[in-house]
Amino acid sequence: MICFDRGVGFKQRDRTIPRPARYALAIAVVIAGILCGAVIPGTVGGTICTAVVAAGLIPAAAMAFRDLGLTDAAGRDADRGR
Secondary structure (H helix, E strand, O other): EEOOOOOOOOOOOOOOHHHHHHHHHHHOOOHHHHHHHHHOOOOHOOOOHHHHHEEEEEEEEHHHHHHHHHHHHHHHHHHHHO
């Protein structure tokens, strides 16, 4: 669901999962990937480890950059007096 509550062009989706839970889920995926790499021997284990760790780190980095962008946008709006 998209709402236009901060002005023209700024879209903010309704968040259904709290921020700490989103980061905890990404961290849990990374830990699961590391454990898979430790338990499964050979190149198969390394490949699975790499894929699962990347599947956890990429969303975590995207969420961090998104949160930083929202913080920066809110700071600019405050400086403009909105």
